[in-house]
Amino acid sequence: MNELVEIAGLTKAYDAQHVAVNNITLTLPRGKIIGLLGPNGSGKTTLIKMLNGLLTPTQGTIRINGQAVGVETKARVAYLPDRTYLAGAKKVSEILNYFCDFYADFSRERAMGMLQSLGIDPGARMNALSKGTKEKVQLMLVMSRDADLYVLDEPIAGVDPAARDYIMRTIINNYNPQASVLISTHLIGDIEQVLDEVIFMRYGCLLLYTSVDNIRAQHGKSVDAYFREVFAC
């Protein structure tokens, strides 16, 4: 029960030619900030969707807190999808109410604090916000939960560098030894300083799972530079 996520022999095949995730076995501990890295089409989002019960594995199992993915695990996993799902006509404050209602672990106080730091008006309607601001609202909602696992699919791609720094600080300040954060991103250089560990995926397979400082010590280069070398086209 101590391991947060246990993935065994996990495979997702959309059809015989398209195996998006290929026989991954992986255990994620608690108290870590983990980067999920790989080129486009390497299976990151498919893996993330299976962790959240949005896709059913073709083979293999996922256990979170020792439980199969389902209602109980969804209550403990805070998920930021790679695209928006919030109704455009709603005000930010209405969405806050919705989250309060929906998730027992949602902290309105934390959410209001983040809105204030980011200068977002709770009275604004979602469809009046810029793309980047919408992304900030979504991330703020996810990070305001007291979850065991935070799964962030491309959380910083659309936001400006200053907001990226704020988001990174939020993740650090939110650090909890019982919880882990899994972040999928292409902006490795921007986040590697806050990562403990990185997962490299290629063609749906697990290529590497190691610590950031191991890569730096072994190869004398940043994770970003090492990624460019491993996945050079």
Added chain:
Amino acid sequence: MWNLDSDRPIYVQLVERLQIQIVSGQYAPGQKLPSVRELAAAAAVNPNTMQKAFAELEGSGLVVTQSTSGRMVTEDSDLIRNTRKRMAIQKAEQFFSGMKELGFAKEEAMALLEERL
């Protein structure tokens, strides 16, 4: 945010930074240090990495843990002085090896140092 190199292990750089802050007296002997969490946020690094840096500093004795009041800088001023000396020697060696790369003999390098004083 601390300025860190991207090609060297992060915790090694955190250890160096904290060592400099201690031997230069920014943190005085016996002074209480900020918490791991506070320093991690200030440096914009992972709290586990900051924790690892602290473990290393505790291993060398520069930082001591007191169960009641958290972590503080050692009161062993000899240890601090020796660490400072060791770090200074390292810097000096780096200087001379850099000058050697540029084709400077020791005497030339020394002359340049004098000139720049």
